[in-house]
Amino acid sequence: MVTSQAPRLDGVLAALADPTRRKIVERLLAAGELSVGDVAAPFAISTQAISRHLQVLERAGLIERRVERQWRYVRMRGDALEPVETWLSRQRRYWTAALDRLETTAAAQTPKRRKS
Amino acid sequence: MNEDATLRLERLIPMEPEPLFALWTDPVQLVKWWAPDGYEASVATLDARPAGRWRVVMRKRDGSEVATSGVYRIVDRPRRLCFTWAWESAGGVRGHETEVTVAFEAAPGGTRLVLIQQRFDNKQARDGHGAGWSAAFDRLAACPRMKFGSLR
Numbered sequence: 391m392v393t394s395q396a397p398r399l400d401g402v403l404a405a406l407a408d409p410t411r412r413k414i415v416e417r418l419l420a421a422g423e424l425s426v427g428d429v430a431a432p433f434a435i436s437t438q439a440i441s442r443h444l445q446v447l448e449r450a451g452l453i454e455r456r457v458e459r460q461w462r463y464v465r466m467r468g469d470a471l472e473p474v475e476t477w478l479s480r481q482r483r484y485w486t487a488a489l490d491r492l493e494t495t496a497a498a499q500t501p502k503r504r505k506s
Numbered sequence: 507m508n509e510d511a512t513l514r515l516e517r518l519i520p521m522e523p524e525p526l527f528a529l530w531t532d533p534v535q536l537v538k539w540w541a542p543d544g545y546e547a548s549v550a551t552l553d554a555r556p557a558g559r560w561r562v563v564m565r566k567r568d569g570s571e572v573a574t575s576g577v578y579r580i581v582d583r584p585r586r587l588c589f590t591w592a593w594e595s596a597g598g599v600r601g602h603e604t605e606v607t608v609a610f611e612a613a614p615g616g617t618r619l620v621l622i623q624q625r626f627d628n629k630q631a632r633d634g635h636g637a638g639w640s641a642a643f644d645r646l647a648a649c650p651r652m653k654f655g656s657l658r
Contacts, residue, residue: 477601477602481513481623485513486515487542489619489621491538491539491540492517492619493517494539495529495535495538495539496519496521496525500520
């Protein structure tokens with residue numbers, strides 16, 4: 391069984407850029423775990439095409455597979471969104487602090503006005 | 507546009523729009539506030555006009571560096587500034603690119619500054635991925651972690 395790699399930001403974003411893969415992810419988020427057949431059921435595309443989409447999601451680290459007898463199951467990885475969350479919080483931290491510094495710098499350069 | 511926003515920050519800055527705009531576009535002024543504490547910023551490139559490039563290197567005392575860089579899209583002095591944005595790692599690898607828009611609006615006591623950072627660059631939005639991707643992501647992000655945890 392292939393062990394999927396830990397998710398990376400660019401891979402996650404690229405994988406989610408496709409509407410079919412987004413739908414698959416939404417279904418998995420709602421259902422928890424699904425057999426590959428159940429994943430494919432609502433889509434009017436070949437099982438092969440679904441397989442390819444699942445492969446992309448797996449490589450991106452968004453989903454993981456489990457095999458039980460002849461059945462193959464997929465589910466979201468627990469850490470699927472971690473890179474996105476980490477990245478988002480990093481951006482927020484940076485800009486919040488940067489605007490603090492901007493405010494301080496601006497205040498230091500602006501002549502103080504007397505309060506009326 | 508707000509639908510795609512990653513981040514929206516708003517501040518009242520005690521400075522008129524014109525000099526405040528210069529704090530963003532004048533290399534001498536920008537380095538005063540751009541880098542986090544413990545880092546020193548230096549402007550490698552700053553060509554504040556549409557399609558002009560910018561790159562700011564931030565150096566720690568131990569010599570390690572990170573940089574931010576991008577391309578200006580809108581330079582509407584002193585009202586609006588829009589540029590692409592990405593972190594560069596030590597190896598010079600550019601991370602995921604986003605778009606930052608800063609609006610400057612004169613307000614009592616200074617300038618109301620609104621910063622919006624979007625997850626996507628315009629190219630993705632133009633390709634039609636933007637809105638759908640964003641909506642899906644918001645649903646994903648809204649999903650409590652418990653949900654993942656309960657699968658374990």
